[in-house]
């Protein structure tokens with residue numbers, strides 16, 4: 001005889017179905033695992049906006065605009081990657097709402113960067129995080145990085161040193177004040193600058209491998225990294 005769904009069975013089934021659909025991963029979260037292409041594009045956008053921020057920051061370093069104009073360009077080009085590693089490290093280690101930094105980490109890991117470079121990059125992020133730098137220390141360390149006299153094509157080393165020295169003096173004092181129980185803290189900070197240099201080298205290879213795979217950069221990045 002005829003099978004009939006009763007009224008209350010209908011209600012029960014609707015309730016179960018509704019609950020079941022609520023437990024699906026919403027499509028956009030599932031989609032969050034973007035393709036390498038999309039990650040590369042997003043990172044390119046981030047890097048481009050960060051270079052603009054970096055140029056503004058550099059112009060506000062006392063004395064920078066009085067340097068020889070070609071030296072200003074040489075310092076920016078020579079330090080851009082290192083300054084952005086410092087900046088991205090700070091964004092990484094900032095205690096943002098869960099899921100935020102993972103997303104950034106996920107995108108970097110899945111952007112076509114080969115595994116051999118991923119390891120040193122994330123070691124660096126970890127070593128910066130362990131320093132627990134104050135905002136002042138972060139700003140000064142970035143300024144010290146930009147004012148590195150021995151960048152390629154810098155003509156007037158002495159003029160750059162004259163700007164970098166007072167920054168190092170203040171940074172040294174801050175380290176003593178903020179980390180009284182760690183006499184080696186300042187030395188550890190400067191040690192990060194050495195690590196940054198090696199990342200610079202890796203980065204040049206990362207850029208080349210992206211270019212080999214026909215990845216496009218923005219005009220600003222092409223200019224600052226001398227590509228295309």
Ligand SMILES: CC(C)c1onc(-c2c(Cl)cccc2Cl)c1COc1ccc2c(ccn2Cc2cccc(C(=O)O)c2)c1
Pocket residue numbers: 040043044045046047050081084085087088089091104108217221
């Ligand atoms: C061109 C692009 C693919 C690239 O090439 N090398 C690097 C590259 C990589 Cl993969 C690592 C380190 C340095 C460079 Cl240049 C990058 C990406 O550069 C970045 C990426 C993120 C960066 C920066 C600088 C700061 N952040 C953090 C940040 C900036 C803006 C918004 C957000 C956010 O979460 O909303 C986060 C640079």
